[in-house]
Amino acid sequence: MKNLANHKVAIRSREYLVQAIYQLFFNEQDIEDIIDQFKDEHKTKKVDFQLFSSALKSIQSNRDHLKDLLDDLGVNDPDMDLIDKAIFYFALNEMVYGSLDKPIVIDESIRLARKFSSPDSYKFINANLDKFIKSKSKELS
DSSP, X not given: OOOOGGGHHHHHHHHHHHHHHHHHXXXXXXXXXXXXXXXXXXXXXXXXXXXXXXXXXXXXXXXXHHHHHHHHHTOOGGXXXXXXXXXXXXXXXXXXXXXXXXXXXXXXXXHHHHHHSOTTHHHHHHHHHHHHHHHHHHHHO
């Protein structure tokens, strides 16, 4: 992957975001409590908590739509590893509601999957995000 040294704060923020999404799915904790917890635990590190908080709130408020998007891809939500689900929700939320370019979202999702998930999950995530982009481009054509 490209040199990511210039983007350390954004990368760290997204890593924490995926961990927070995982926590949200794991124990259905209140969003504000998760945000406060991460701010407290990582106050000595450079993190874009505005990006972190707004993305986490967006995922919470658009959760049903994001689940529908996964269903449309044929990804069976209950059978998926929780960390892969968190990465998918991060990626789909960013593609639909966020400002990152789609190729950057895919690269970041692959990096997150390689870091946090099983060895081959990045292939599954990459294939389905690519499928999502192709289906959206067909809808716009």
